[in-house]
Amino acid sequence: MRSTRRTTLRTAAVCVGTAAVLAFPAGSAFADSPAAPQPAVKPNPARVFVTTVKLADGSIAKVYKIGDDHFEADVHAGSTKRDTLVSKGDATTYGQSNGLHVVLQPNGTVTSWMEGGPKPKPGVKRESSVRITMPDGRIAKLVDGPDGKRVVISTPNGNRLAAIDLKNPSAQNDGWTYRIVRDGKRVKFVVIDGKGGGSSWVYRFDGKLIEKYTAERSAPKA
Incomplete structure (x- = not known):
């Protein structure tokens, strides 16, 4: 693998009774899925910062509250923004890149783990x-x-x-x-x-x- 290759998070949104995996091509964090086109994420002036969470690989996720039952998490590695996870309603959003797995819950809680490592136990809730x-x-x-x-x-x-x-x-x-x-x-x-x-x-x-x-x-x- 050449060092110039770009990697992005792959996300999956899980709603009540439904599970869908959205795989995105390299170089596009939120490209449209052929089965379910997704609108581009636009800057929202109502973004309110909630907290910063340190992820399993040492990177961070900055969590923002957009509105009722709507959270977004920007994943940063140093000064580079890797991707943005979006959770609306009852959706739980997953992302992964270079062995890092990130989960954004509907209440704005973020958890993460590395490939092959222990996953957070179900029901264990971070602050x-x-x-x-x-x-x-x-x-x-x-x-x-x-x-x-x-x-x-x-x-x-x-x-x-x-x-x-x-x-x-x-x-x-x-x-x-x-x-x-x-x-x-x-x-x-x-x-x-x-x-x-x-x-x-x-x-x-x-x-x-x-x-x-x-x-x-x-x-x-x-």
Whole structure:
């Protein structure tokens, strides 16, 4: 093999009840498949950086959240961008190059292993996190990992204010209350405006706002 030969990741998207392997020719990271043409990946101004994951061969994957149930992972070897894995909806995306296997899960989690090496055990989940700006202007980092879910509260400039989890589920700061609550099998993050009458916002751990309650303000007395 000459040293000038280019290699790219081969990707496979797996949806619920369906599996399809997309093999791409050398020199084209996301060329159209004859059976299922794929649109070219265009730059998206809504890309929000989530985390950087070190891969099994020493390269890295930079994970971005594009929208609800839509993540992308840019695979870099040094200053060279190898490829981009895209996961939408319930799709799990696979890529491989030079013996490196990379998996991007629907929740934005990335795992990897080398050819012939041990694969990550099914059900073993690495830590993932997403940052949101809360209604009070502060930042909440929602973390989901092997040790459970937790939230780290900080100011916009990075000063840490509090951290909560299911064992210590509540914290207060400047009239605002932050809580982690269990709702059946789901865990939610709740923000309550104590100074504004009790309005509240409820988030999933992927950062999506799923509920909002606006407290009624009583009319001032004459």
